[in-house]
Structure formats: structure tokens, C-alpha cells
Amino acid sequence: xxxxxxxxxxxxxxxxxxxxxxxxxxxxxxxxxxxxxxxxxxxxxxxxxxxxxxxxxxxxxxxxxxxxxxxxxxxxxxxxxxxxxxxxxxxxxxxxxxxxxxxxxxxxxxxxxxxxxxxxxxxxxxxxxxxxxxxxxxxxxxxxxxxxxxxxxxxxxxxxxxxxxxxxxxxxxxxxxxxxxxxxxxxxxxxxxxxxxxxxxxxxxxxxxxxxxxxxxxxxxxxxxxxxxxxxxxxxxxxxxxxxxxxxxxxxxxxxxxxxxxxxxxxxxxxxxxxxxxxxxxxxxxxxxxxxxxxxxxxxxxxxxxxxxxxxxxxxxxxxxxxxxxxxxxxxxxxxxxxxxxxxxxxxxxxxxxxxxxxxxxxxxxxxxxxxxxxxxxxxxx
Numbered sequence: 001x002x003x004x005x006x007x008x009x010x011x012x013x014x015x016x017x018x019x020x021x022x023x024x025x026x027x028x029x030x031x032x033x034x035x036x037x038x039x040x041x042x043x044x045x046x047x048x049x050x051x052x053x054x055x056x057x058x059x060x061x062x063x064x065x066x067x068x069x070x071x072x073x074x075x076x077x078x079x080x081x082x083x084x085x086x087x088x089x090x091x092x093x094x095x096x097x098x099x100x101x102x103x104x105x106x107x108x109x110x111x112x113x114x115x116x117x118x119x120x121x122x123x124x125x126x127x128x129x130x131x132x133x134x135x136x137x138x139x140x141x142x143x144x145x146x147x148x149x150x151x152x153x154x155x156x157x158x159x160x161x162x163x164x165x166x167x168x169x170x171x172x173x174x175x176x177x178x179x180x181x182x183x184x185x186x187x188x189x190x191x192x193x194x195x196x197x198x199x200x201x202x203x204x205x206x207x208x209x210x211x212x213x214x215x216x217x218x219x220x221x222x223x224x225x226x227x228x229x230x231x232x233x234x235x236x237x238x239x240x241x242x243x244x245x246x247x248x249x250x251x252x253x254x255x256x257x258x259x260x261x262x263x264x265x266x267x268x269x270x271x272x273x274x275x276x277x278x279x280x281x282x283x284x285x286x287x288x289x290x291x292x293x294x295x296x297x298x299x300x301x302x303x304x305x306x307x308x309x310x311x312x313x314x315x316x317x318x319x320x321x322x323x324x325x326x327x328x329x330x331x332x333x334x335x336x337x338x339x340x341x342x343x344x345x346x347x348x349x350x351x352x353x354x355x356x357x358x359x360x361x362x363x364x365x366x367x368x369x370x371x372x373x374x375x376x377x378x379x380x381x382x
Contacts, residue, residue, distance in 0.1 A: 007033040008324040011062045011092075013083055014074030015039040015048040017165060018097060022072060023052040025317025031378055032317075032324050038062040063090040070095055070122075070324060077174025081106035084121070088114050093327065095122035095320045098183040100340040102174030104348045108364075111337050120327060121337030125184045126319025128191045129334060130276025131300025134372045135292045136261075136268055140192055141371070144282055146265030148193055151242035153185045154255040155274075159248035161212045161222065163307060168222050171210060176226035177246040178203075178347050184273035185259065186343045189234065189242060192261060192270075195342055195365040198235045200358075201350030203227035206249030232350045237365070244350075277302055277313025296374045318378060325381040334369035342366040 010032050012019060019037065026034045036055035039045040049056035062068065063086060071087045073080055073096040081101035087094040094114070100123045101107035114121045127133065140148065155177065160167040169175055190196070206229055210222040229247040236242070240261075259270035266285060271278035277300040281289045294300040299318055302311035319335030326333035342364045349360040373380045 007031060008069055008328070009033055009035045009067045010320070010324075011035060011057075011065065011068040011071040012037040012074060013039070013059055013062065013071060013087070014097075015044040016074065016076075019048055019074050021314065021316040022074065023048065023054070025315060027052065029317065029321055029378060031321050031382060035068055036062050036065065059086075063087065063092070069093060069327070070320065072320060073097060076169045077102045077179065078169070078172065080174070081110055084110050085113060088117055088119050088121075091117070091119070093120040093122070093323070095323060095335075096124065096340075098124040098340065099174060099179045099344050099347070100337065101344070102179075104341075104345045107341050107344050111341055114337065120323065120333065121340075122319060122323040122333055122335050123337055123340030124316070124319060124335065125187050125273070126316065126322075126335045127184055127273055127276050128188045128369070129299060129318050129322070129372050130313060130315065131294035131297035132271035132276065132278050132280050133188050133191065133273065134297050135294045136270045136280050137191055137371055139268060139280075139282055139292055140261070144266065145261065145263030145268050148238065148240040148261050148263045150240055151189070151193075151259065151261040153189060153242060153244045153259045154253075155181045155185055155258065156245065156247045156250040156253050156255065158251050159210060159228070161210045161214060163214050165214060165216065167210075167212060167214065167217075168220070171222050171224045171226060171228075173225060176228060177248045178227065178230050178350060179344075181274070182244075182246050182347045183340070183343055185244065185246070186234075186346050187339065188259060188270065188273040189236075190339065190343060190366065191369060193236045193240050193242070194238045194368050195236070196234050196346050196362055197237045198359045198361045199232055199346055199349045199353055200360070201230055201232035201353040203230045203351045203354040205229075206247075227351060227354075230350050230354070232353070234346065235359075275312045276300060276315050297372065298375050298377050298380055299372075318381075321378050322381045332370070334372070336366075336369070338366045339369060
């Protein structure tokens with residue numbers, strides 16, 4: 001990997017649980033470097049700064065720092081739009097944790113502001129850049145299962161209150177399984193099949209309250225303010241239609257394939273879009289399942305132990321790395337605001353459809369992101 005160019009300096013606003021993944025990802029990079037982090041509580045920023053060897057700043061100082069070109073917004077979903085506006089108004093590019101905003105209206109205004117100021121917006125998830133999902137993209141683009149006709153995507157569990165140290169915001173506006181976990185799945189489906197043209201959905205709330213069993217807030221009662229089960233159908237511009245189920249009301253299930261795509265000449269089984277690796281599979285008519293190789297693609301080697309004890313590939317931050325390199329070379333970046341805006345519109349429309357008992361047609365569209373080239377590491381973006 002070439003190190004002749006200086007690293008792009010990054011700032012982070014928000015020092016909660018997810019910031020560890022971003023700071024660890026940045027520490028692995030030879031192309032970007034986190035200069036400083038900030039939070040509403042300066043002591044939270046100081047704790048992260050001490051742990052990862054970066055500076056702690058006030059939010060105002062970080063926004064004003066002339067060396068920092070991109071700021072990552074890791075605040076809670078309800079604050080995403082306001083904090084991202086502050087970043088753009090400070091003349092910085094912004095990369096946001098998902099969702100882009102707590103609602104589509106605010107996200108659209110944010111994108112318009114960035115466009116008017118000539119600044120870029122990037123947004124998680126970037127897991128679709130992982131080796132397993134890019135192997136699926138390559139197979140579909142090569143016609144391995146013929147023309148995609150349909151599919152199924154499923155993400156089910158019993159919520160966040162059993163493990164997350166501060167789970168309340170997951171059950172407020174901007175959260176729920178659709179806006180918290182749904183972006184991983186819909187982003188990967190758009191990566192595979194292109195934009196969505198209309199959706200239909202049914203949404204419900206399983207329980208009006210949730211009791212936290214994780215520490216340090218065990219016993220706290222959470223009032224649920226968002227749907228916790230959604231079943232939907234997505235109609236893609238390409239002609240494929242996919243069923244999508246997202247729930248935090250399921251104790252156990254036997255849906256072992258998170259994403260399945262059915263084509264005229266076979267079936268593709270995708271890996272979990274919440275991670276970067278694992279092995280996708282494909283079968284031809286009347287054939288057996290065959291593993292798709294991910295060996296020649298970056299971001300697929302397991303490097304982190306998950307909560308269930310399995311080793312998973314975790315390369316969060318590569319979407320930001322790609323964005324930084326794209327700014328240097330004046331090319332589009334893959335985990336773009338346009339993609340995130342379209343995904344958010346799709347997800348918000350599911351609840352709208354449930355209330356109206358009608359299909360909802362999308363007002364936005366987006367291009368499929370460019371595939372990630374073969375290679376071994378982040379140098380594929382340089």
C-alpha cells in the first residue's frame with residue numbers, strides 16, 4: 001500500500017457504544033486518521049481519546065479545526081440531521097451513522113444543503129462493501145442466476161434491551177428494527193438489484209413497554225414509540241420483487257439465510273448484511289449448493305469475535321475510507337448520501353403503507369454503487 005500521500009484527517013462527534021468500531025477501524029487504516037473526537041459530555045470524549053490515542057475537543061473546536069476535512073456523525077438517530085447540518089455549515093464533509101436522519105424530510109433537506117455548499121455526504125452502512133456481498137454482486141452481474149425475479153430478506157430477534165448498555169433510543173423515533181437494522185438489508189438489496197420503485201408494508205408494535213435486562217440500566221422500563229414488527233414487499237425498478245421482514249418480537253426462528261435472490265437460472269443465498277464476510281452460496285437449476293469464493297476480494301477475513309462467540313469480519317469505516325479517497329480523485333463514493341436517502345425513503349414508506357393500506361411509490365432513486373475491485377485491503381480505494 002502506498003503511503004506517499006498524507007492521511008486524510010477525520011473528526012468524530014458522538015462517543016457512544018458504536019464509536020469503538022469506528023475508532024478501531026480508523027486505527028487499521030493507512031489512508032485516514034482520526035485527529036479528534038467530541039461529545040456533548042467532554043468527559044466522554046476524553047475517555048475515548050485516551051483509549052485510542054486521539055485528541056478530545058469540544059464540538060465547537062472540532063467543527064472549527066482547519067485540518068479536519070470529514071466529520072463522522074455518531075450521535076443518536078434523533079440528532080443526526082441537526083448535527084450533520086452543523087458539520088456542513090462548518091464547511092466539512094459529513095459521514096453519518098445510519099439512518100441519515102430520523103425522517104426522510106430532514107434527510108432530503110440535509111442533502112440539498114450539502115449540494116448547495118458543494119460538500120459530500122456519506123452514510124453507513126458500509127457492510128455492503130464487504131467481500132461476501134461483493135461476491136454476490138459479482139455473481140448477479142455475471143448472470144450466474146439469470147434474471148433476478150424475486151427474493152426474501154429476514155432479520156428477526158427479540159430486541160436490544162438484553163445486551164446494549166443504553167438501549168432506550170432504539171425504541172424511539174429513528175429507531176426500531178426497520179430504521180436500525182433495515183438499512184443493512186435494503187442497502188445490500190439496492191447494491192444487488194438497483195433502486196426500489198414502490199413498497200407495501202404492515203407494521204405493528206409487539207409490546208408497549210420493554211424491560212432492560214442489560215447493565216448498567218437493568219430494570220429500567222422503556223416506552224416503545226416505534227413499530228417492532230414489519231412485513232413488506234419491495235418492488236424494484238429492475239422487475240424483481242422481494243419480501244422483507246424485520247422484527248424485534250421474535251424469540252427464535254429457523255430462517256437461516258438472511259437474503260435469498262431467486263433468478264431464472266438459479267438461486268443466490270447471501271450472507272448477513274450486518275457483517276462484511278461469511279460465505280454466500282449459489283445453485284443452478286436441479287443442482288447442488290456451491291460456495292462463492294470471496295478470497296480475492298477485500299474486507300472478508302474474520303477479525304472480531306461476535307456476541308455469540310463466532311468470528312466475524314468487521315471493517316466498519318471502509319465506507320469513509322472510500323469517501324476520503326473519492327474526494328481526492330473526484331470520483332463518486334460508494335456509501336453515498338444519495339444511496340442512504342433512497343434507502344431511508346424505502347424504510348419510512350413501509351410504515352406509511354401500513355397506515356394507508358396502499359402501495360407507496362418512491363420519489364427518489366439512486367445508482368447502484370460501483371463494485372469494489374479485487375484486492376486484499378483498503379488500497380483498492382486509493
